[in-house]
Amino acid sequence: MTARTTSEEAVPSEGGTISRGGTSRRAALGRSPVTVTFALLIGLTVAALLRSGSTAITGQALLTGLIAGGVYSLLAMGLSLIFGVLDIVNFAHGAFLGVGLFVTYEVAHQTGLNPYIALPVAIVGLFVLGALIQLLLLNRTIGGSLERQLLITLGLSLLISNVLLLAFGGDPLSANLTSDPGVHVFGAVANLSRVIAFGAALVLAVLLYVLLERTSFGRAIRAVAASRQGAGLVGIDVRLVYVVTFGLGTACAGAAGMLIAPFTTITPTAGDQFNILAFVVVVMGGLGNVTGALVSGLIVGLVEQLGGVAIAGQSPLLGVFILFLLILLIRPQGIFGAKAP
Amino acid sequence: MTTTTAPPAPTPAPTRERAQSLKRSLLILVAIAAVAACAPFVLPESRQSIAIRVLIFAMMAIGWNLMSGYGGMFSFGHAAYFGIGAYTDTYLLVTFGWSPWLALVVGAALAALVAAGIGYVAFRYKLRSAYFALGTFAIAEMLRLLATNTKWVNGTTGYHVPLLPESSWTMLQFGANAAEYFYIGLAMVVVCMVVTLLYLRSRSGIYTVAIRDNEDAADALGISVMRVRLTTMALSAAITAAAGMFYAQYYTFVDPDTAFGSAQSVQAIAPAVIGGVATPWGPLVGALILGPLADLTVTWLRTPPAFLDFLTGRSGLDVVLYAILLIVIALVLPKGIVGSIQEWWKRR
Secondary structure, three states, X not given: OHHHXXXXXXXXXXXXXXXXXXXXXXXXXXXXXXXXXXXXXXXXXXXXXXXXXXXHHHXXXXXXXXXXXXXHHHHHHHHHHHHHHHOOOOOOHHHHHHHXXXXXXXXXXXXXXXXXXXXXXXXXXXXXXXXXXXXXXXXXXXXXXXXXXXXXXXXXXXXXHHXXXXXXXXXOEOOOOOOOOEEEXXXXXXXXXXXXXXXXXXXXXXXXXXXXXXXXHHHHHHHHHHOHHHHHHOOOOHHHHHHHHHHHHHHHHHHHHHHHHHHOOEOOOOOHHHHHHHXXXXXXXXXXXXXXXXXXXXXXXXXXXXXXXXXXXXXXXXXXXXXXXXXXXXXXXXXXXXXXX | OOOOOOOOOOOOOOHHHHXXXXXXXXXXXXXXXXXXXXXXXXXXXXXXXXXXHHHHHHHHHHHHHHHHHHOOOOOOOOHHHHHHHHHHHHHHXXXXXXXXXXXXXXXXXXXXXXXXXXXXXXHHOOOOHHHHHHHHHHHHHHHHHHHHHOHHHOHHHOEEOOOOOOOEOOXXXXXXXXXXXXXXXXXXXXXXXXXXXXXXXXXXXXXXXXXXXXXXXXXXXXXXXXXXXXXXXHHHHXXXXXXXXXXXXXXXXXXXXXXXXXXXXXXXXXHHHHHOOOOOOHHHHHHHHHOOHHHHHHHHHXXXXXXXXXXXXXXOHHHHHHXXXXXXXXXXXXXXHHHHHHHHHHHO
């Protein structure tokens, strides 16, 4: 235990916001968080099996959860990137997803074509929106207190969802596919649109990963995340990196919004529930750990669906919140540990 | 807090000076209450709801300001305490016919207990800053989901306060737009303010600010950090629960979304931030600005000026305006309106 503690404390970038301590009580999850998490997932599966008494229901929950998780991964990678590089707790992330939904609705209805043609529009549009917000608003508050950033993004979130309300009204809208057949996977069924969302989200997530890990600009982003001053000293334009990073983050939210649009009721506040989901994923993966967010998204999707079966009668999100609080308390650095993206 | 030139507040000043500044604050409060008491004579009866909204905002913001402004514990989940107040009131009233005044005591105590429990766990595990904010947000959302799916508290339907044929002080119910509501609300705000002012002058209140400014130093001086923090959180929650009870009685209706929705948490934060975090009068000023926005914009959009014609009958403009206000304040005046005026006054 002692050896483990010292080695953990040697990890340099712990986010800086949390002080470490009480390690002995965090022992069980601390020693092998990944094992514990998978044990939890298996336990939940068993609980769901016992509760429903049907392999079909549990299998369906597994598939639905995994597929929903793909979109959570993409959404949360953007949020985690923003946190890791900019130290901003972006409370407007769900609202950006909402913008993605409405962009899709507008494009599909103006052109009368398949909603998927809105994907590049949503990505580019949200990138520009995010970059502008960072350039005009958030770049002025760099180094400010976390609370101040939180208040600004909270204001942004309110602003965005209510501008949408002003522009489109509160009635639910839809951007359905003309035909959305069920796809059978191991006896469980998922709509084609959900399968596409899962696949496309994973492809985009991998693209983002490649961008961060394999390109020189990605290296610049990681350098800024590791040390703002150091990156500035070697000639990286830190402010530009900030602008692009926030844009990339919001583009993830926009893409996620587009991908879920065909099977989501589009309202100005539709993004709100994804806000907290994204935070759960991000904290679980480790604040700022983009790869962690990718894996955690899938886990959260599974927990949501399996928990919904296991705690029958309550909202599926309840299990996710319980998991969230447990992680916040017992392992705030996330199950994979926070590190620079 | 760069208040080295100011004699009162954070640093424990000599007793006489402290007593004087408390006296001055109480006098200001009396003056504000006296002016506010004239509102029913000035406002048309149909506009009374604006004054009530200001009072509810003020109470919530006073509660939030105590914990998050003076205490530095950024709560994103005050809806939890607001909802506990509203639900305790309506539950006891509908199920057992209890007087709302009694329910207020129970609700405030319950909220204080819940807050202390949350605080104990959070600080035991050293939850800070953004993590603390996210945790409190998650707890409020959990309560919302639980209330939505629990039949025991009527699920999504929530509660309607049974309407009485005549006015009653014991049951806190009067005719629509009766001035009594306003005076009761005003009295509650004054009580909340007095409690807050007295608390901030007390040993525990001074410790609260000291812990916010430097926890390690406060701890080293032998202050029981945990106990002081829990006391502050409990008091803050009790005040917010009182706002919830008053809300339920005035609107005679609560459901999970109106009681525990994140909008309520925002409504506790926004007035305090706009008025001035960690200033005694900030929450009141913020409430006075935000309270009327909804009604004003609705009236305004019923017959909008030509260039805004496309917005006729749309909703959402009030929140757009207050979101912009929130962003601008956080960006330009991080100390809020009252805080900035105070600073300017001192520098003058």
